[in-house]
Amino acid sequence: MHEIFEAIKRGAKRVHEAINFEELGYCEGENCSGEKQLKLDVKSDEVIEEELSKINSVKILASEEKTEPLLINENGKYLIGYDPLDGSSLIDVNLSVGSIFGIYENGFNGKDLVASAYIVYGPRVELVIATVKVERFILRDGEFHFMEEIRLANKGKINAPGGTQKEWYDYHKSMIDSLFKEGYRLRYSGGMVPDLHQVLVKGGGLFSYPGTKDKPNGKLRKVFEVLPFANIFEKAGGFAINEKGERLLNLKIDNVHDTTPCFFGSKYEIDRVKEYYDIKG
Numbered sequence: 001m002h003e004i005f006e007a008i009k010r011g012a013k014r015v016h017e018a019i020n021f022e023e024l025g026y027c028e029g030e031n032c033s034g035e036k037q038l039k040l041d042v043k044s045d046e047v048i049e050e051e052l053s054k055i056n057s058v059k060i061l062a063s064e065e066k067t068e069p070l071l072i073n074e075n076g077k078y079l080i081g082y083d084p085l086d087g088s089s090l091i092d093v094n095l096s097v098g099s100i101f102g103i104y105e106n107g108f109n110g111k112d113l114v115a116s117a118y119i120v121y122g123p124r125v126e127l128v129i130a131t132v133k134v135e136r137f138i139l140r141d142g143e144f145h146f147m148e149e150i151r152l153a154n155k156g157k158i159n160a161p162g163g164t165q166k167e168w169y170d171y172h173k174s175m176i177d178s179l180f181k182e183g184y185r186l187r188y189s190g191g192m193v194p195d196l197h198q199v200l201v202k203g204g205g206l207f208s209y210p211g212t213k214d215k216p217n218g219k220l221r222k223v224f225e226v227l228p229f230a231n232i233f234e235k236a237g238g239f240a241i242n243e244k245g246e247r248l249l250n251l252k253i254d255n256v257h258d259t260t261p262c263f264f265g266s267k268y269e270i271d272r273v274k275e276y277y278d279i280k281g
């Protein structure tokens, strides 16, 4: 798997270059989630596909930007689900964005996930890798240097509430408000990667993207976004559940583009979700 992480690093440096020098602007098409595609979305996807395709152990690549997974090497061991440039619509206002990777064996269900990683393209470029633990790296002089192991405390101070608020269910709004009443700080940019990175690096809190009246299955994609981060939060000592209190890593997929409501956080905050969602146990 080491060679996969090295390919991710090479891809990250090339995507970072593209973000800084390629023109913005939209393509004609949409991705299969019906979202307009930036030329940078397509470029980032091409770069990452090129780097990962060189690795003999890679069997299948599934990208958020492509309708169908790609068979790379019939004899490969790993299936990689990735979002090449998450939150790309934030680039034109110069906010942080990211790339997300889930490394799977045998399938794209939660139980098949064996490792995950993400890159944050912000004031600094950082890489986080979760194998048996969660390790943070910073890009300096063309190389990624180890910074620290990420561990979550039992309780944090950050509340990152996603989703269209007028479409929130009442019990979800009450749960979110209960944390603000305790003095939690609102930290939400609309970029999943920097928003979750902040909760992780600050040691805890809650990131939520719930099911809503208009989108009961939420917005965030299981294979490319949710399961990779669920693995990272659990390996960092946190929790990652859906609206029924199920571990996100226990979820199955029907389609590689499935979405799910998702809650990521420390124990105190996830217990609060369970309380307001009337989840027992």
Ligand code: P6P
Pocket: 086, 087, 088, 162, 163, 164, 190, 191, 192, 193, 209, 219, 220
């Ligand atoms: P909303 C970006 O488009 C994204 O997929 C995630 O990065 C982010 O968490 C979410 O959508 C933001 O969605 O509905 O809050 O704007």
